[in-house]
Amino acid sequence: MAWKDYTLPHEVPWNEVELGAIVTTPGSASVKKTGDWRTERPYIDKEKCIRCGLCWLHCPDAAINQVDEGYFEVDLYHCKGCGICASICPKHAISMSEEVEQ
Amino acid sequence: MTRRVVLEASHAVAEAVKMADVDCIAAYPITPQTHIPERLAEMVADGDLDAAYIPVESEHSAMSAVLGSAAVGARSFTTTAAQGLALMLEAVYIASSHRYPIVMAVANRALSAPISIWCDHSDAMMARDVGWIQVFCQNNQEAFDMTLWGFRVGEDKDVMFPVMVHLDGFTLSHVTEPLLLPSQRDVDRFLPKYDYRLALRPESPTSHGGFGLPDIYTEVKYAQEVALRDARRTIDKAWDEYADIFGRRYSALEGYKTDGADTLILTMGSLGETAQMVVDRKRADGMAVGSLNLRLWRPFPFADLKEAVKGVKTLIVLDRAFSYGGPGGPVASEIRSALYDIAERPRVVGFVGALGGRDLDTGTFEYMIDRGREISEKGIECLYEPLLVRGLETGTVVRG
Numbered sequence: 001m002a003w004k005d006y007t008l009p010h011e012v013p014w015n016e017v018e019l020g021a022i023v024t025t026p027g028s029a030s031v032k033k034t035g036d037w038r039t040e041r042p043y044i045d046k047e048k049c050i051r052c053g054l055c056w057l058h059c060p061d062a063a064i065n066q067v068d069e070g071y072f073e074v075d076l077y078h079c080k081g082c083g084i085c086a087s088i089c090p091k092h093a094i095s096m097s098e099e100v101e102q
Numbered sequence: 103m104t105r106r107v108v109l110e111a112s113h114a115v116a117e118a119v120k121m122a123d124v125d126c127i128a129a130y131p132i133t134p135q136t137h138i139p140e141r142l143a144e145m146v147a148d149g150d151l152d153a154a155y156i157p158v159e160s161e162h163s164a165m166s167a168v169l170g171s172a173a174v175g176a177r178s179f180t181t182t183a184a185q186g187l188a189l190m191l192e193a194v195y196i197a198s199s200h201r202y203p204i205v206m207a208v209a210n211r212a213l214s215a216p217i218s219i220w221c222d223h224s225d226a227m228m229a230r231d232v233g234w235i236q237v238f239c240q241n242n243q244e245a246f247d248m249t250l251w252g253f254r255v256g257e258d259k260d261v262m263f264p265v266m267v268h269l270d271g272f273t274l275s276h277v278t279e280p281l282l283l284p285s286q287r288d289v290d291r292f293l294p295k296y297d298y299r300l301a302l303r304p305e306s307p308t309s310h311g312g313f314g315l316p317d318i319y320t321e322v323k324y325a326q327e328v329a330l331r332d333a334r335r336t337i338d339k340a341w342d343e344y345a346d347i348f349g350r351r352y353s354a355l356e357g358y359k360t361d362g363a364d365t366l367i368l369t370m371g372s373l374g375e376t377a378q379m380v381v382d383r384k385r386a387d388g389m390a391v392g393s394l395n396l397r398l399w400r401p402f403p404f405a406d407l408k409e410a411v412k413g414v415k416t417l418i419v420l421d422r423a424f425s426y427g428g429p430g431g432p433v434a435s436e437i438r439s440a441l442y443d444i445a446e447r448p449r450v451v452g453f454v455g456a457l458g459g460r461d462l463d464t465g466t467f468e469y470m471i472d473r474g475r476e477i478s479e480k481g482i483e484c485l486y487e488p489l490l491v492r493g494l495e496t497g498t499v500v501r502g
Contacts, residue, residue, distance in 0.1 A: 010317035014324045019262055020201035021322040022300045023309035032315070 030078070034061070038081035040096040042074050048093035055085035055094060105283045111245040111274035112137035114281055115181070115207045115267070118249035120151045121289045122205075125176035128156035128167035132186040133219045134271035135209035139181060161186035165193035165206075172202035173310050175301030177253060180204065183271055184211035184225045191229065197264040198233030199326060200310055203256030203296075204264040206234075207249060210371065210422075211271040212458040220459020221271040223370065223422035226399070227432045229266070233326060235333060236266045236399040238370040243281040245269045247350060250289065255340045257296045261333045268399075270372040272459065284348050292347050331401050354398035355406040359385055363392035365475055366411065366448075367418040370396045370433065373462060377420075380467040391471055396433070404440050411441065417448040418474035421486070422456045429502070430454075430486040449478035455489025466490065473497065 018024055044055070051070040063079040064072050074085075086094040109117065115138050119127070127146070129139035145151040154171070158164045161182050168178040182190060187208060197204050212218040213225055226236070235255060239245045245267065252265035269275060300308050314322055337354070345351035358378050360366060369377050374395035384391040394410055396403075411417055421431020429435040434452030441447040451474040456462040466489060477484050477499070484499035 012318060012321060014321040014328075017318070017322050017325045019300060020199065020310070021312065021314060021318075022200070023312045024300070026307050026309070028309075029313070 033077055034080055035063075035075075035077045038076075038079060038099050040081040040083060041076065041099050042079065042081065042083070042085050043095050043097060044072060044074065045093045045095070046071060048091045050091055050093075052090065054088050054090065058084050058088045060084065103285050104288075106280055107283050108278050108280050109242060109246075110137065110276055110278045111239070111242040111269050112209070112276065113141050114242045114246040115249045115269070116141035116145065117283060118246045119179050119205075120145050121284070121286060122177065122179075122250055122253045122293055124151070124153050124179045124253075126154045126156070126168060126171035126178045127180065128158050128164045128171070128178075129180050130158050130161045130164050130182070130186060132161070132183050134211055134221070134275045135181050135183040135186070135207070137275065138207055138209070142179075161190035162193055165190040165197065168204050169193060169196055169200070169202060172197070172204050172298075173200070173302050175296065175298035177257070177296050178202070178204045179206070181207040181209070183209040184213050187225045187229055188213065191232070194229060194232045194234070196311070198330075199322075201262040201326075201329075202264055203253070203262055205249060205252040205256060205267065206264065207245070207267045207269060209271040209275040210268050218458040219271070221273050221422075222457045222459070223268075223433075224424070224457075226266075226268050227423040227425070230400070230432065232266075233330060234264045234266045234400065235261075235330070235337065236268065237397050238399060239267065239269045239274060240372055240374045240395060240397075241281075242274060242277070242279050243350070244352075245274060246281060246283070247344065247348070247352065250293065251340055251344055251352075253296075254293050254343070255333070255337055258336045258340070259299075261329075261336045263330060263333055268371065273372045282348075288347050292343060334401050334403070337398065337401075352397065353406070354396075354403035355410055356395040356397060357410055358393045358395070360392035360394070360410065362390055364390045364414060365416045365418065365471060365478075366392050366394050366414050367420070367467070367471060367474070368394040368396055368433075368437070369420045370399065371422070373420065373422075373456065376462065376464060376467055380464050380471065383464070383468070384471060389471075402436065402440065407437065407440055408444055411448050412446075414448040416475050416478035417441075417450045418470055419450060419452045420456070420462075420470065421452060421454045424454055424457075430500075434486060449481075451477045451484065452486035453489050454486050460490065462489070469496075 056064045063075045067073045146155040171178045212222045248267045256265040341352045377393040381393045419434035425432045430452040431454045438450045
């Protein structure tokens with residue numbers, strides 16, 4: 001099941017809350033949009049990236065995914081903009097830019 | 103076969119836990135609760151009870167351990183008192199929020215400071231809003247019965263709440279008196295096997311203790327509040343079943359000689375029996391007095407109370423704890439609040455006493471009845487009257 005298929009907490013009325021608020025669907029935390037806490041957004045410069053995977057390894061939220069040809073991509077639905085990826089990148093291929101209202 | 107035995111309340115509780123065939127016990131000894139875990143540890147060590155006994159390093163660990171055992175669907179028991187309850191309090195809230203039907207016996211004891219090992223209800227009042235079902239016992243038989251009943255009610259699919267069984271420290275915990283122990287066959291008829299739908303199992307994974315952001319927290323808490331109020335139906339049903347099988351009938355608010363009474367005195371715990379003795383004396387003197395024993399503290403029996411005070415002019419309430427700087431004793435102030443909306447309500451007169459193990463004899467009960475009627479009849483302003491304070495003139499009231 002993809003995370004987008006879960007019922008969002010704000011859609012659950014009180015009388016449908018599971019007993020003790022126990023979570024019966026594994027992985028449901030992924031449904032929570034934490035990306036909107038972000039004040040800075042990481043950008044990966046593919047030209048500089050050597051695909052070492054240190055950003056993927058260090059991301060505390062698993063918000064960096066490996067994509068085609070071994071490059072990496074930021075999952076902006078979950079990325080909180082902590083900047084650890086930018087700090088750890090040995091090639092300075094990741095930059096943080098200010099998050100602006102769309 | 104039912105046996106008549108002589109036991110202290112602590113050992114009566116242990117017998118009930120054994121007959122309930124619990125799977126897990128985690129407890130830390132603290133006076134005056136010590137004999138309960140001690141006896142249970144013996145039962146497990148002797149092979150009389152097939153349960154995991156976890157000798158933990160603190161009360162916080164005791165409650166945390168039974169949270170874990172409850173999460174996997176094990177019938178679980180713990181027990182504490184006073185400072186122990188204070189230390190475990192954080193985890194006590196988790197038990198009711200997760201809806202784990204743990205049973206906990208609390209041998210009521212005064213909170214520090216100064217250190218007192220003796221009985222009052224300050225520990226119970228500290229834990230008033232933890233969201234558990236809470237009952238108070240008058241005697242050792244009730245300590246046995248409420249413990250056994252606690253598993254039946256808590257584990258009911260329509261309830262799923264932990265149950266706190268309050269028994270007065272020393273007055274009950276260490277006093278031996280005769281009581282009836284039922285047969286295992288009858289206990290098994292009363293208490294079915296526990297089956298927890300959401301138990302942690304590798305084949306059906308669940309997450310217990312998740313994060314609740316502002317978009318869901320209110321709904322979760324409201325669901326818990328409604329469920330505790332709704333638990334009342336099953337609470338009464340289980341007491342009915344108890345009467346059918348064991349022959350002893352219990353209710354949320356028990357009246358004694360209330361017919362035609364214009365004055366009632368309400369207590370919780372073992373002092374209820376002292377109140378009854380004094381009611382007998384006053385009745386013999388021709389006074390229209392009765393007593394109420396408030397057994398079910400949570401969920402609070404509002405309708406029962408309103409019914410019980412019909413036609414009553416004075417309702418005297420004894421508190422065994424202060425609500426420092428608050429609206430009188432915690433029990434009296436709740437009762438005032440519960441009756442506020444009805445037009446024909448009695449005057450509620452609160453007394454605070456019997457703290458930290460101080461005896462409250464029948465003479466003091468007679469005083470409370472006479473003085474309570476006086477305060478009511480003369481309309482004396484009074485949040486509460488403190489009882490037997492050295493250096494304080496008798497009849498001194500505390501006003502708001």
